[in-house]
Amino acid sequence: MIVKKNALNIVEILRTMVAIFCSLLMVFAIILLVSEQPLSALRDFLIGPLTSVRRMGNVIEAMTPLIFTGLSVTMLYRAGLFNLAMEGAFFIGAVAATAGALLFDLPPVINLITAMVFAMVAGGIVTLIPAILKVKCHANELVTSLMLNYVCLYLGLYIITTFFYDPQMNSNYSYMFADSMVLPKLFSKTRINTGTIIAFVTVIIVWLILNKTSFGYKVTLVGKNDTMAKYSGIAAGSMIIGSQILGGVIAGLGGSVELFGMYQRFQYQGLPGYGWDGVLIAIVARYQAKYVPLAALFLAYLRIGADIMSRNTDIPFEIVKIIQAIMIVLISAQAILSKYRQKLVVEEAKELEKIRG
Amino acid sequence: MINVIFSTDFFFTTIRVMTPILFAALACMIFTKGGIDSIGTEGIMLTCALAAPLGSYITKSAILGVIIAMIIGALLSCLFGYVTISLKSEPVLAGIALNTLASGLTIFVIYYATGEKGSTQSLNSPTVANVQIPLLKEIPILGDIFSGHSVLTYLGILITILLAFLIYKTPTGLRIRSVGENPEAAKSVGISILKYKYISLILAGALCGLGGAYMSMSYVSFFSKEMIAGRGFIGMAAESMGRGTPWGVMLSALLFGAADSLAIRLQLLQLPAQLIQTIPYVITIVAIAIYSYSRSKQKKG
Numbered sequence: 011m012i013v014k015k016n017a018l019n020i021v022e023i024l025r026t027m028v029a030i031f032c033s034l035l036m037v038f039a040i041i042l043l044v045s046e047q048p049l050s051a052l053r054d055f056l057i058g059p060l061t062s063v064r065r066m067g068n069v070i071e072a073m074t075p076l077i078f079t080g081l082s083v084t085m086l087y088r089a090g091l092f093n094l095a096m097e098g099a100f101f102i103g104a105v106a107a108t109a110g111a112l113l114f115d116l117p118p119v120i121n122l123i124t125a126m127v128f129a130m131v132a133g134g135i136v137t138l139i140p141a142i143l144k145v146k147c148h149a150n151e152l153v154t155s156l157m158l159n160y161v162c163l164y165l166g167l168y169i170i171t172t173f174f175y176d177p178q179m180n181s182n183y184s185y186m187f188a189d190s191m192v193l194p195k196l197f198s199k200t201r202i203n204t205g206t207i208i209a210f211v212t213v214i215i216v217w218l219i220l221n222k223t224s225f226g227y228k229v230t231l232v233g234k235n236d237t238m239a240k241y242s243g244i245a246a247g248s249m250i251i252g253s254q255i256l257g258g259v260i261a262g263l264g265g266s267v268e269l270f271g272m273y274q275r276f277q278y279q280g281l282p283g284y285g286w287d288g289v290l291i292a293i294v295a296r297y298q299a300k301y302v303p304l305a306a307l308f309l310a311y312l313r314i315g316a317d318i319m320s321r322n323t324d325i326p327f328e329i330v331k332i333i334q335a336i337m338i339v340l341i342s343a344q345a346i347l348s349k350y351r352q353k354l355v356v357e358e359a360k361e362l363e364k365i366r367g
Numbered sequence: 368m369i370n371v372i373f374s375t376d377f378f379f380t381t382i383r384v385m386t387p388i389l390f391a392a393l394a395c396m397i398f399t400k401g402g403i404d405s406i407g408t409e410g411i412m413l414t415c416a417l418a419a420p421l422g423s424y425i426t427k428s429a430i431l432g433v434i435i436a437m438i439i440g441a442l443l444s445c446l447f448g449y450v451t452i453s454l455k456s457e458p459v460l461a462g463i464a465l466n467t468l469a470s471g472l473t474i475f476v477i478y479y480a481t482g483e484k485g486s487t488q489s490l491n492s493p494t495v496a497n498v499q500i501p502l503l504k505e506i507p508i509l510g511d512i513f514s515g516h517s518v519l520t521y522l523g524i525l526i527t528i529l530l531a532f533l534i535y536k537t538p539t540g541l542r543i544r545s546v547g548e549n550p551e552a553a554k555s556v557g558i559s560i561l562k563y564k565y566i567s568l569i570l571a572g573a574l575c576g577l578g579g580a581y582m583s584m585s586y587v588s589f590f591s592k593e594m595i596a597g598r599g600f601i602g603m604a605a606e607s608m609g610r611g612t613p614w615g616v617m618l619s620a621l622l623f624g625a626a627d628s629l630a631i632r633l634q635l636l637q638l639p640a641q642l643i644q645t646i647p648y649v650i651t652i653v654a655i656a657i658y659s660y661s662r663s664k665q666k667k668g
Contacts, residue, residue, distance in 0.1 A: 044479065092459050143652070149659035152406065152459065153607060156600040157655075160648045168641035289463055326478045331471025338464035343454035 021351040022296060028347065029340030030294075030308075033333050040332070041325055051323040058318035059311055067200025068314045069307070071272065075100070076306035077209040078264025079288030081216045084297050086137065086257035088220065089250045090233035093140050095155035097285025098162030099133035099258040101278065103265025105166040106132035108184050108276040110266075111191045112174050118190035125191065126266045133262015134255040136162060141254035145247040163281050170276050184276035193271040205271035210303065212260060217299040219256070229253045261285065290334050293341050309334070375511040377632055382512070384631075385624025386520045387412075387586065387595075390578030391602025392609065392616045393523075393530060394571040399611055400534065401567025402547035406462030407447050408575055409599025410469030415440045415579025417473045417487070417590045421480060424492035429584060432493065433519070437576035444572025448565060466599075474592055486591035487583075495519055495584045517585035519577060524617075526574070531613040543567050575599075604651045608658055619654075626650050 041055070042048045059065050082096040110125030139158055143149040167182065174184040193203040220226035232239040232249045240246050264284070269276065291309060295301035312330055320327040340346065391408055398405035418439040423432025447465055451458045478484050495518050504514035534540035545553040546563040554560055578598070583590040601623055608622075609615030626647035633643045 139652075143656045143659070147656045147660035148663040149656045150607060153600070153604050154652050154655055156597070157604060157648045157651045160597055161645045161652070164641045164644040164648075168639055168645075171641065172639065286463065286467065289460070290467075293460065326475055326484060328471040328474040328478075331467050332475065335464040335468030335471065338460055338467070339450050339454070339456055342456045342460040342464075343450065344456070346454065348455075 021347055021354060024350075025343075025347050026294060026296070026341050029337050029343075032340055033336035036336055037329060037333050040329065045323060045325055047323050051319050051325050054319040054322050055315040055325075059314040063199050065314060065318065067197065067202050068317075069310045070200070070202045070206060072310035072313050073303070073306045074206045074209050074271065075264050075268040075282075075284045076287055076291055076309055077213065077303055078260055078267065079284045080291030080295060080302040080306050081212060081288075081299060082257045082261035082264065082285070083288040083292035084295065084299055084302060085216060085220075085253055085260060087292060087297055088226075088229050088233050089253040090236065091141070091144060091250060091254065092152045093137055093144075093155045093254055093257065094152065094285065094289075095137045095140050095158050095162075096257060096261040096288055097281055097283070098155075098159040099136040099261035100265040100268075100284050101159075101166055101281050102136050102162045103129035103133040103262030104269045104276060104278060105169055105265075106262065107266035107269050108170065108174055108187075111187045111270075112185055118188075121188075122191055122193075122270065125270070126263060129262040129266035130259045131262070133258040133260070133265065135258070137254045137258025137261070138251065141251045145250055159281060159285075167279075174276065176275065179275075181277070182279065186275045187270070191270055192274065193267070201272065203271040205267040208263075208267055212263065213299055213303055216260065216302075220299055225249070225252065261288075287334070290338055293338060375508055377628055378512040379515075380631060381621065381624040381628040382516060382520060383586070383624075384627045385620050386517065386523055387578045387581050387598050388601050388605055388623050389523045389527070389617060389620040390574050390581060391599050392605035392620045393527065393602075393613070394574035394578065395602045395606035396609070396611055396613065396616050397530070397543075397567050397571035397574065399606060400547045401543050401564050401571075402550065403448065403564065403567060403571070404451070404458035404462055405571075405603050405606065406459055406600075407444075407465035408571075408602050409595055409597070410462075410466035411440050411443045411447075411572060411575040412579040412582070412599045413466075413469040413473055413593070413595045414443055415576040416583040416594055417476060417579075418576070419580035420487050420490060420492040420583045420588075420590050421476070423494075423584065424487075424490045427493065429493040429495050432584060433495065433577065433580045436580040437573040440574070440576030440579065441569045441572035444568045444575065445565060448568040452561070452564060470593060473590070477590065477592075484592070486589050488589040488591075490589070492584075492589070494588045495580070497585075517581065519581045519585050522577070523581075526577075527613050527617050534613065539563075539566065578602075601647070601651065604655060608651070608654050610658075622654075623647055623651070 038052065041051050045051045059069050079096055079100060082099070086093045086096060107125045107129040110128035111121065114121055114124060116124060136158065140151040140155040143154050144151045170184050171182045176183055176185045193205045196202045196204065220230070228239070228244045229249045229252070232244060232246045236246055287309060291302060291305040294305035294308065312333060316327050316330045319325050391412060394408050395405040415436040419432045419436035422435030423429050426432065443465070447461060450456045450461045474484055477487055481487055481489050483489065497515055497517050500514045504510040534544065542553065542558050542563050543566060546558060546560050550560050579595070582594055605619040605623055606616055608619040630643045630646050634640045
């Protein structure tokens with residue numbers, strides 16, 4: 011059985027690799043077709059992020075929020091729900107963190123922690139709503155969470171403009187945070203900050219929860235087979251609700267880390283889209299917490315590469331979204347390599363028979 | 368205050384903002400009837416909203432622009448079908464991919480078509496006309512509310528009637544429904560599942576095309592990025608609230624239109640704009656929760 015599981019894993023990894031390779035190939039084709047300076051565009055895109063310390067720093071900075079939403083989606087999806095409220099939870103997390111930062115005047119580190127706890131609670135409440143509606147009313151979590159994201163957006167903007175709006179700014183920005191609220195930078199020449207460390211600690215915590223606790227085991231079981239879990243005496247409802255709260259807590263924390271790490275005041279005018287990116291990251295990481303940083307690093311690298319390319323050449327930044335879309339489809343396409351997978355399973359069954367025979 | 372809200376203007380705006388939601392909801396209804404996930408509606412509509420002004424700009428004809436949008440919608444919808452049916456992608460993920468693709472691709476294309484990244488305003492493409500209905504427009508109040516809308520709005524209402532007929536009164540409709548509700552049973556009586564899935568995909572895609580074209584050729588006269596702004600998702604909500612029947616779907620689209628229109632009117636009263644904007648979404652969530660709860664009770668009872 012152990013051998014078989016490995017073989018299936020290989021197919022999964024292979025499919026991910028094929029998907030990444032194919033989507034990059036398609037994008038190279040697009041660049042070659044439409045660009046006036048295809049070679050310099052490709053160079054900027056592929057090795058641009060490695061050409062200076064500042065740009066390498068940019069990759070790490072871009073990776074940090076993606077780790078949080080990738081983990082959030084991993085957690086939300088474990089229970090088998092398509093709860094897409096992580097987008098709203100990330101945003102509301104940043105709003106709640108702003109409130110926590112500006113309402114109180116506590117000693118430096120304590121105030122920062124208070125604001126982050128605000129963000130985590132707010133994020134948890136957001137993802138809890140579709141979960142409760144699912145468990146209690148059997149409402150489709152996909153639709154309710156999509157609607158909820160818009161509620162989060164407008165409610166968040168209302169809170170910022172009504173209570174924290176800085177009249178000296180032209181846009182709807184909040185007042186500036188105290189210097190003690192800004193996460194300390196780790197390296198000179200970059201904006202890499204302690205937020206990245208918080209992200210990695212969160213990876214470890216989520217990995218521990220999912221793999222080393224009975225809660226994680228039960229949630230995974232509920233996600234895989236709801237009915238079986240019920241018959242083995244697991245309270246599916248509370249497992250679902252627990253996992254959804256946790257998913258939102260992670261996303262909310264991500265919102266506050268991004269806010270205090272990269273900004274000095276609340277500046278979002280719309281949903282930042284990190285939640286949707288989290289879906290791709292969770293898929294590439296195959297819903298395993300330990301692979302999330304790698305997947306986030308990959309997407310962040312693509313982003314910074316595309317950004318450099320769009321500044322220097324005629325290829326717009328949005329090409330990244332095209333790559334993302336192709337990758338999601340190809341990785342999730344079960345039919346790709348299915349014959350190869352079938353062959354592996356058959357071969358192993360034969361080998362097992364030989365051993366036993 | 369009541370006067371400001373419930374004026375003929377309010378009802379006129381309600382119908383105006385209902386139209387794209389109606390198209391989205393009808394598309395979701397056809398998707399759902401054929402047993403296909405409808406989360407990609409948002410992205411298909413967005414792409415079509417760009418295809419319409421580009422098509423009408425190139426052909427110099429508004430009608431051709433709308434038709435091109437419908438064709439693009441049907442093609443994208445079939446692509447989604449191919450990915451989920453033949454490549455066996457998880458439908459929700461494929462839908463998210465489609466939406467991501469649309470939001471990137473549309474900006475990519477307008478950048479090459481116009482040199483700008485925000486909108487196609489500079490193209491001055493032909494738009495779909497608003498029409499006054501003879502006789503109806505003479506009637507006081509009713510004339511002000513129901514006359515003078517876009518051709519596409521009247522087309523949407525006509526299509527609702529046609530779909531009600533198609534789905535419940537024709538063999539094709541029966542087969543689409545059976546393929547969606549019970550594919551095994553449909554297969555056992557010799558219905559080609561693939562054929563009827565693709566019929567629903569093409570129909571629903573074309574409806575998305577009409578919805579997108581309405582946004583960029585009637586609602587406003589150009590494409591701007593992310594202009595669908597969740598209307599495809601609201602269509603999903605309207606479909607599930609309307610219990611999947613054409614009339615129910617139209618009624619819930621009208622409800623969303625009214626909520627949206629109410630939000631626009633309330634802003635005139637100096638009430639906080641952003642808080643008002645949450646109203647349609649909150650109503651949706653509450654309505655879906657109540658509907659789902661009552662349905663699950665019925666099943667148990």
